Amino acid sequence: MRMSRYLLNTLKEVPREAEILSHQLMLRACMIKKVAAGIYTYMPIGYRVIRKIEAIIREELDREGCIELLMPAVQPAELWQESKRWDFYGKVRFKDRKGADFCMGPTHEEVITDVVRRELKSYRQLPVNLYQIQTKFRDEIRPRYGLMRGREFIMKDAYSFDVNDTASEKSYWAMYHAYARIFHRCGLKFRAVEADSGAIGGSYTHEFHVLADTGEDTVLSCDHCEYTANIEKAECRKPEHVKPDAFFKMEKKETPRKKTVEEVAEFLGVTPDKLIKTMIFSTEDGTSIAVLVRGDHEVNVVKVKNFLGLDALELADEEMIQSATSGPSGFSGPVGLKIRILADLAVKEMVNAVTGANEKDMHWVNVNPERDFKVDEYHDFRLAEKGERCPRCEEGRYEQFKGIEVGQVFRLGKKYSESMNCSFLDENGKEKPAVMGCYGIGVGRTAAAAIEQNNDENGIIWPVNIAPYDVMLLNLDIQDDSVNEAAQELYENLQNAGMEVLYDDRDVRAGFKFKDADLIGLPIQVIVGKRGLKEGLIEVKVRRTQDRVKVSPQKAPARVEALLESLKEQEEQRR
């Protein structure tokens, strides 16, 4: 493509709306244009990246035997009413001229289940895995960061249907491995992360996170074994049992205005790990529950929620704390507490601890679990932290990463097949619901994540496999016939050798072209100028390393091809 005829206006200045790097660079490199909050046009150069990622996804899913189809963007309310989800989910709803309810599809479980239930008759038809690459619309409460969290976004979603759990699990792992291949091919450093499966049920799920400091999610990974988990899910190692020397007598002490763990610990001259932190939560129906953790630990609300099998759990407000503990907040403690008490495993090992006395300005000291208060259930209820020992192996410790969630594989079980009656006859002629799985990849978000991970002060550095073009060809002097001739010939020869070339033949100064080339970030730049041509040479520059080599125009295509190959290899091996 000749840039003189392309639609690609770069920006020197950063539009004010862009907060994070990928968003800024996408705007500056003319990849996207905002149409409304969270709604973007993919400009030509940006759309090429999207298409590259889609192509990789298609290849890897097709390899697994998945089948592509395309479902509608607009969905009728009836399907959502059937699955009882019409009133949940932030979706854009509207009525047609007859007054019937519709919505922009935020996801497609309902539609795919409807499609499959009409077609599925026999176990002989299973397994089947159907996918689409489609535009979703979710009325996000707060869209931001460009393509990272839009309201309208391109997503690959796949749905597997199996005869039973065992078969479904097989489908799950096939997708897991396909995803790993996809993100490797995209040249991304990522982790498959065990994640919280939410309220949908006991099955497990993995999120795929691209590692980047700007990521919104926190991931803990063992530096020795394979264990990697979202911080919401990351298990804590069972605490060592230490035999205590002596149990002292429980005593009440005045702690005027000392409410936080730090204040109380300092006031009493102990370390925070000697305190039992008592957090009061309230469930959906207004019941209060106490959760105890060691003073230097934090409660993991997700763990508590899952343990209780609840959808929602909130920290109690002042009023609730009063009625549950008959004391003010900041002085809650388990001694004498009448509500249900859950405690983290680490609390079980605490000896002669400090805890709130459920009255203003008072704490107990020398409190011992079981002797001085009863715990209804001990369990892993706290947030794991970096540096802690791995729960799965003996040698490792947790490392912490920031990640961008670009994909998820999820076992749905029979949730939709039962509520929407998607069943088949098994080999005994018995009717059974299909066991489902669903699998998503955010295509635009993957592109954004790739930029977050691959950039420098000059701009984007595209991994070869998802770069909009392979090569940027720079003609530094379009007034000069010899330069023009050489550049034109290279343009043709590079393309004939199978490479995608963006040819900067614009009538602008050399410096301008260099800046643009770096900003747009194609993996290789081929630079043709008067200066080099005098010696019969042109320059080949690797964007990532800024390395330049001089070669003859004749040898350039082979050289560029070899460089692309080796870059590709390195990128696919990245961990």
Add this chain to the structure above:
RNA sequence: CGGGGAGUGGCGCAGUCUGGUAGCGCACCUGCCUUGGGAGCAGGGGGUCGGAGGUUCAAAUCCUCUCUCCCCGACCA
């Protein structure tokens, strides 16, 4: 939805407090000059100041309402 901030040529901003008929840089067009890291000079086109209403001789500026966008929190690919 709660809290904070902003809407002035395509982009970045000044002007608003103290009303007087809109300005700067980038980008764009023309010419000259220049040509290996976003050159220089000269000339030029483009905005009615998010929208509606009001106050006033006069409103980007003051008042009322409204819309949009951005940032921080809970959701998600």
